[in-house]
Amino acid sequence: MDPALHRHMSELRAAGDRKVSLAEIADIVESVMTGLQGEVFGMDIRVFGELEALNDAIKTARSELSTLSPEDIRDEHIPAATDELDAVVLATETATNSIMEVAEEIEALAGELPPEQQEKLNDAVVRIFEACSFQDITGQRITKVVRTLKVIESKVEGVLGAFGDEVARERKKDLDNELGARAAKVEEQNLHGPASGEDATSQDDIDKLLASFD
């Protein structure tokens, strides 16, 4: 507190019930306001400092986001991962059904055997059926992972919505070089990874293709 103001306040307190004039009150208010201006100015500097730090943090986040290339995560990586997982579910389902078909055939054949052998074979068939339930569990676990990927996708979408244009501008600086190198490599070796669904080529088609060279 301003020393003059402090002295004035002490005198007033010591004076007890003495009436205070309007001029004195005006002096006190003026002193308070003057002191307060100094305080506000100090606070301003602190707030400004905080804002500057916040601005730096946003710039850093923006820069880090651009190196993460969220648009690639949204447009390529997550859809590719989801497709691969769907293919895993389909493949395990197909394999499980094949195993079960064979087990059912064995079960039918067991009926033609003597009781003792029939029982042994039936026990083995039951164990195959039990083991096949892995497919259901695997499918459920993968579905959970796919659901999580969808959540990540929506979060990435949110980030792109907030910083999209700026991230894209930052990213474009080094994307062209990187893309060029990657495309050249893929083209050179014609790489696609394992195909699934309609894109897949069957073993028969491949055999026919190989035979056509003979």
Added chain:
Amino acid sequence: MSVDMKMPILIVDDYKTMLRIVRNLLKQVGFENVDEAADGGEAFNKMKEKQYGLVISDWNMEPVTGLDLLKQVRADGNMKSTPFIMITAESKTENVIAAKEAGVSNYIVKPFNAETLKQKLTAVLGAF
């Protein structure tokens, strides 16, 4: 009272493989009169048309879950006493409690084996 081995049983699961497994395991223990449904809605419609001696249902199905089906069955005057076994991967305590509160007869956690299935069938239907 002995168990009628020819009674119709309804199995409900959205995984065809799982339906096939349960059907085969039921066959192994002597039940061959088995119908299938792919979700709770289809199962409820089948139950309206036919009196089943037992329902064995998965929980996690869409759009009508196994728990939804169980609640519908228990709320229906004609079906409410039908024995109902839940076979599910949902093994958390709150799930089991919810199923019990809805009136489930027994609860089997996936993956399970033929012995467990037989034990639960015996617990619900009596010795066979």
